[in-house]
Amino acid sequence: MNTSPAKKEKKYYTYEEYLALEEKAEYKSEYHDGEIVPLFREVIDGEVVAMAGGSPDHSLISVNIGSELRANLKGTPCKVYSSDLKIRVVKAGRSFYGDTTVICGELEYYDENKNIITNPTIIVEVGSPSTAGYDRFDKFFFYRQTETLKEYVLISSDKIYVEVFTLQESGKWLLSTYDNLTEDVEFESISVKIPMSEIYDRVNF
Numbered sequence: 001m002n003t004s005p006a007k008k009e010k011k012y013y014t015y016e017e018y019l020a021l022e023e024k025a026e027y028k029s030e031y032h033d034g035e036i037v038p039l040f041r042e043v044i045d046g047e048v049v050a051m052a053g054g055s056p057d058h059s060l061i062s063v064n065i066g067s068e069l070r071a072n073l074k075g076t077p078c079k080v081y082s083s084d085l086k087i088r089v090v091k092a093g094r095s096f097y098g099d100t101t102v103i104c105g106e107l108e109y110y111d112e113n114k115n116i117i118t119n120p121t122i123i124v125e126v127g128s129p130s131t132a133g134y135d136r137f138d139k140f141f142f143y144r145q146t147e148t149l150k151e152y153v154l155i156s157s158d159k160i161y162v163e164v165f166t167l168q169e170s171g172k173w174l175l176s177t178y179d180n181l182t183e184d185v186e187f188e189s190i191s192v193k194i195p196m197s198e199i200y201d202r203v204n205f
Helices: 015-024 056-073 132-143
Strands: 029-032 035-038 041-044 047-050 078-081 086-089 094-097 100-104 113-117 122-127 151-156 162-167 173-178 184-187 192-195
Touching: 015 029, 015 035, 056 078, 056 100, 056 122, 056 151, 056 192, 086 132, 094 132, 122 132, 132 151, 151 184, 162 184
Parallel strands: 086 113, 122 151
Antiparallel strands: 029 035, 029 094, 041 047, 078 100, 086 094, 100 122, 151 162, 162 173, 184 192
16 A cells, blocks of 8 residues: 655646736746746755745845946946846746846847846856756756857855856857956956956955
């Protein structure tokens, strides 16, 4: 006799159902091809559970990088957006919130919904030990199915370490890493360099 507990059946949603639910939700979620996944999450006993939000260091780094990008992009066709901007990856059937997003040129909307864009130029994710693998592999796999994406940036919140993936003319992604506060992080697609010391300004490890 099988006494093992029955697995909870997954519920799948249309994209329209997801948008309607998120309007009323107390926390942000991503859309993964029919599944709704809380943006801030941890796994407890095999279940994905929503968390209240990111750490103070995570928030500070996000503000630092966003502020530096904005200051450098004034007067250009590029704009900087916070983590409230929803990014739709149409080919993958998924939606995400990047910690910081740069869009150069006019915004392109998903299905005429002006709360959802489809043309990011740069996406920045500030990671922690628990989210680093998800950001580096899963998210990047889906993000690069967006034809406009030129650079993907991972910033560690628990150590001084930044990774920049830059799309080459060959279609390959080139990785550049930075681990010293005296270095400048280069964003080739927008011709901007930002000091590591500014990205980690007032962050205490």
